[in-house]
Amino acid sequence: xxxxxxxxxxxxxxxxxxxxxxxxxxxxxxxxxxxxxxxxxxxxxxxxxxxxxxxxxxxxxxxxxxxxxxxxxxxxxxxxxxxxxxxxxxxxxxxxxxxxxxxxxxxxxxxxxx
Amino acid sequence: xxxxxxxxxxxxxxxxxxxxxxxxxxxxxxxxxxxxxxxxxxxxxxxxxxxxxxxxxxxxxxxxxxxxxxxxxxxxxxxxxxxxxxxxxxxxxxxxxxxxxxxxxxxxx
Numbered sequence: 729x730x731x732x733x734x735x736x737x738x739x740x741x742x743x744x745x746x747x748x749x750x751x752x753x754x755x756x757x758x759x760x761x762x763x764x765x766x767x768x769x770x771x772x773x774x775x776x777x778x779x780x781x782x783x784x785x786x787x788x789x790x791x792x793x794x795x796x797x798x799x800x801x802x803x804x805x806x807x808x809x810x811x812x813x814x815x816x817x818x819x820x821x822x823x824x825x826x827x828x829x830x831x832x833x834x835x836x837x838x839x840x841x842x
Numbered sequence: 843x844x845x846x847x848x849x850x851x852x853x854x855x856x857x858x859x860x861x862x863x864x865x866x867x868x869x870x871x872x873x874x875x876x877x878x879x880x881x882x883x884x885x886x887x888x889x890x891x892x893x894x895x896x897x898x899x900x901x902x903x904x905x906x907x908x909x910x911x912x913x914x915x916x917x918x919x920x921x922x923x924x925x926x927x928x929x930x931x932x933x934x935x936x937x938x939x940x941x942x943x944x945x946x947x948x949x950x951x
Binding site for chain 2: 730732768769770771773784818825826827828830831832833834835836
């Protein structure tokens with residue numbers, strides 16, 4: 729139990745579907761992150777939120793849309809995805825963004841695009 | 843550009859010692875992290891180094907040389923449960939984590 733919960737664990741969707749990934753952290757952290765993890769590649773940072781404000785968008789296509797209603801919850805809304813978007817999507821949290829603190833990760837959502 | 847290099851895969855024997863190396867070139871340095879990730883699970887934090895030298899935590903130790911842009915993770919008395927991927931990440935001057943692709947460690951009986 730890492731204190732970061734992601735749902736669903738697995739998601740299969742067609743290219744025209746709309747779905748959302750959810751992340752919740754119970755650690756009292758103020759920063760939350762979305763990462764994409766593809767096989768044999770480094771983790772790719774997608775979005776960063778600090779105190780509910782988006783501080784980083786790493787040139788992510790607009791078919792990925794994040795939402796952070798409060799410091800404990802983070803969503804990733806998906807629409808019109810492509811086959812190359814199939815990957816493991818990891819959510820993480822940390823005390824703040826500008827601190828030497830480790831990030832704590834959820835187990836991820838395994839996304840498959842048909 | 844920023845770059846983190848670590849071996850793709852390593853194999854070791856139960857009870858032995860293994861060293862996983864990581865070299866980095868980044869824009870600034872605010873520390874180096876090691877994470878463990880079992881298949882299908884979350885990466886979990888192992889260690890953090892910001893000063894040169896060796897940090898020991900039980901069976902796991904992590905070493906840093908900032909002048910050489912080099913770190914290693916040392917695992918002693920290997921157990922089957924240590925089979926996992928080990929991720930090296932450097933925090934750059936913007937406090938962003940730059941990640942290596944991970945080293946898959948296979949432990950054989």
